[in-house]
Amino acid sequence: MNLSIIETHAHIYDEAFAEDRVAMLEKAFSEGVAEIWMPNCASETIEGMMALAEQYPTQCLPMMGLHPCYVKEDFEKELYIVEEWLNKYKFLAIGEIGMDLYWDKTFTKQQEEAFLIQCQLAKKHNLWIDIHSRNAFWETVALIEKNADPNLKGIFHCFSGDLADAQKAIELGFLLGIGGVVTFKNGGLDKILPHISLENIVLETDAPYLAPVPHRGKRNEPAYLTIIAQKVADMMQVSVEQVIEQTTLNAISLRS
Secondary structure, eight states, X not given: OOOXXXXXXXXXXXXXXXXXXXXXXXXXXXXXXXXXXXXXXXXXXXXXXHHHHHHSTTTEEEOBOOOGGGXXXXXXXXXXXXXXXXXXXXXXXXEEEEEEOSSOOTTHHHHHHHHHHHHHHHHHTTOEEEEEEETOHHHHHHHHHHHOXXXXXXXXXXXXXXXXXXXXXXXXXXXEEEOGGGGSTTOSGXXXXXXXXXXXXXXXXXXXXXXXXXXXXXXXXXXXXXXXXXXXXXXXXXXXXXXXXHHHHHHHHTTO
16 A cells, blocks of 8 residues: 555654654554644643654644643643744644543633634634544534634544534534544444545544554554554445545645
């Protein structure tokens, strides 16, 4: 398989790769992964991410944003740092941003405010957004609709909702990020992918998290994108080459 694959979401700067980062990246590149898109989490992850962007300028592409799980009382300070970086570097996207009501709802209002501010930054800098919406899909949708900008586009990263959720995201002009969950026995994506178009999805791993079967429970890495692509192909009853070609085109379309 010689087709180029775009990995649209991987935390390759994470400590989980401290021992073998270069080998992990070389393995991914040898598997056909042409680009790895790196979402930022908070100020503490910027240094490691930017080091990789400098080392692999055409392959490891950084986003800038504040992850909802890192939103606390002082989130404005974090957003000042985000804005400083946006003013001095051309990032791929604003991300990952959104809502997470799975672990803790203490800072729900702050998460909402941080998301809306970062949507404004996306518009200001003409960038798309990479959305994290765990246990908060419709809350996030409400914020996007409140923002009411038809030009705002991006990815619902790690999509795991139902068909109604998928159709709503697509209606809003967003792509669905499909990762290792597609290989899980009760992942639920088998009830969605046959009913949507290949034009509406992109591939991701969310490495080092959510490794696909047969690596489930272990460290995930971008080289496993080919496993995800094959599972998507099986569910959508198309060739894996078609999946890779179309999802790569879909990812590229976000830049235009």
